[in-house]
Amino acid sequence: MKKRFLLASVALCAGFAAQAAEPTFDMQRFSGDIRTLSSDAFEGRAPASAGEVKTVDFLIQRMKEAGLEPGGPQGANGVRSWTQDVPLLKSDITGAPSLSLTVNGKAKALSQGKEIAVRAALTGDTAVSLKDVPLVFVGYGVKAPERDWDDFKGVDLRGKIMVVLVNDPDFEGPAGRFGGKAMTYYGRWTYKFEEAARQGAIGTLIVHETDAASYGWATVASSNTNTMFDIVRDKPRSAHSPLEGWIQRDVAVELFKASGLDFEKLRVAARSADFQPVALKATLDAAYQVKPETIISKNVLGRIAGTLHADETVIYSAHWDHLGVGAPDARGDRIFNGAVDNASGTAALLELARAYKAAPAPTRSVLFLAVTAEEKGLLGSSYYAANPVWPLARTVGVLNMDSVISPGPAKDFTISGQAKLDLLDLLIAEGAKRQRTYTPDPKVEAGGFFRSDHFPFAKQGVPAISYGAGDDLIEGGKAAGKAWGDAYVKAKYHQQADEWSPDWNLEGTRQDLGLLYAVGRNLADSRIWPNWSQEAEFRAIRDASAAERQ
Structure with a gap:
């Protein structure tokens, strides 16, 4: 990263903090949204299922209640849709x-x-x-x-x-x-x-x-x-x-x-x-x-139009789908509820949308994008990146959220995989103001950078990261954080046991939402165009579209 850019980023973050109050997040409402989305009634939220219909309807209703406007493609009548068709x-x-x-x-x-x-x-x-x-x-x-x-x-x-x-x-x-x-x-x-x-x-x-x-x-x-x-x-x-x-x-x-x-x-x-x-x-x-068979699944899009630069877009994304219904486990449970993965990220998307609507409108537009079929190979995000509703050349950056539940407040945070880009610099600068440090992905061998919905955007040159909660817990340190993560992967990840819990400590997630809001809002109220580092494989693609951002 260029030192000059990092210093400018820090200064801009500080300027924003002085202008806008910290948003309020209703963690009881957040938990309730997870509980609904991961209930048996939603049948594991598989694409092309009754669970998808319920999920899409739920998301649209929540986005309407939050005061968003439809962010999908325009119809023949000029009216935008809440959804983007994704042929699969x-x-x-x-x-x-x-x-x-x-x-x-x-x-x-x-x-x-x-x-x-x-x-x-x-x-x-x-x-x-x-x-x-x-x-x-x-x-x-x-x-x-x-x-x-x-x-x-x-x-x-x-x-x-x-x-x-x-x-x-x-x-x-x-x-x-x-x-x-x-x-x-x-x-x-x-x-x-x-x-x-x-x-x-x-x-x-x-x-x-x-x-x-x-x-x-x-x-x-x-x-x-x-x-x-x-x-x-x-x-x-x-x-x-x-x-x-x-x-x-x-x-x-x-x-x-x-x-x-x-x-x-x-x-x-x-x-x-x-x-x-x-x-x-x-x-x-x-x-x-x-x-x-060929089916049509749905990406769901809610939007807040920018007051000065409505044609420039900051994206928050999360995948709404999970694995649906499968063979029974030892308990006879056939439903893969996907509470952490990724009802939590979807609920975070909604909570951030509410926070934006409770604040003055941003100068750039903000898109809240809930994508389908992540579990089948990032298909919903890949389709959007290939068929963007809002031009990728004027997409400022993407903040993706996948499995955002954490065991409690942490001293640090991370992103999936390794990446060098200005968007991470902004995240680090905002985290430092909150006494939180950036810890590089401790399991880069797992290929996390290629496994979340930010990756299709990155391949198209758009600065994009997938946020991860920290492991260095205020109570218990790194050992407690690692133990919690290891236990989840072993017993719950992509298994029927990934269910909502009333015992979650959501204070860490509240802090994560505050950090994600601040970074996105910083971008939405600035003239910054983040880029990749000079050596990043996605830099050339982004640079090729620079003229469209003049």
Whole structure:
């Protein structure tokens, strides 16, 4: 960051603080909104479900009550809508999949959700029928010419299934061509499925390892064995293979052993650019029916028009969706309520909107954007970024909120993943005024930067971050914060147990809302145009649109 800009940012933040009083947040109302959105009546808020209809209606009603105006596309009559249509391919496996591995002539049935988790095909196919398909281990499944890295070495994967590791080659080793422990986009499962399609593979199996993935098998199973969604594509096979799934680590170890291979040694070998693909002495059979259909989901948009620069927009965003209804857990519960993830961020969006309406109107416009299908691959935010209602060149910045509940007030705060941009400088400067410090994402290996709804905006050059509550708690310090986060990921994240609680300590969230309000309001009342650092991969895209901000 340029020192001159940071000093200007601090001065502007201080000027704003003198002009506007700290907003009041009603945390009982905030908690009540979470309780409603995560109730069983909303059926886990899956896109294309009765739960979506209830969620969208609820959000529109709350935005109307807050005094917002519709922020969606204009109709033929010139009137703006509260929603933006998001066309999606919806795909379900019908019935129980038949899945088995054959090694050295011996077949072993695999149980869906227990040993393997295959997703409903997103190719538009109505069935997946694979017989004796060879498996090839291709390390991390990465082809990165700019890093002089190619895990495929010219191997023909057509008609084959590639077996790959989670994350990218620097995850466990010293910093190399992928910059160290922080995950690059090459480490994301979305990339691996995309690359399999480019390689012509008929399928992909990702070997699940908890540390490398940053979540356990329960999360994999619940996230991948229910309804799948994708954006509508002209050529879906350009982005997806018919079979996409994950296998348990123990299954992989036994598979490699039966093929006369040592899984651990090959994991180590895969960290080297010299790694060569290895054919396994095994084949996979898979048979299941798929029901694909095109549906229209909804992004919900409420807006406050700026008094002087209404064509310039500050965006607060949060995803309203969760996983819907799935297989029962040990308690017999089938509803993935998604209270923390992300009824909390959605409720925060509403509470911030109320705070803005209670204050004088900002000089720039502020958009409160609740997006769909984040859980299926950031689809709602990706659609908006590709089809913006309000021009991205004149979008000042994006403050995204995902899972904002914390265990209590903290001395610090964070953002998802690593990023260098002026928007973070503003956040740090405002946090310092509140005696809160910025702590870089402690789990950069989890690829958080690529897993939240700010990322599609970043790819289009818009300065964007996803805010994270701090872990250094005023009561209990870092140990207490880490314990709370670890327990949530293990027992609740993407599981039925993510439910509303009357026992939450919401004082930390109140402080987070105050910080987010101040930074957004600073932008909305200023002439600042934040940018990325000079070395950031998104800088060139932002700079290319500079003329539109004159």
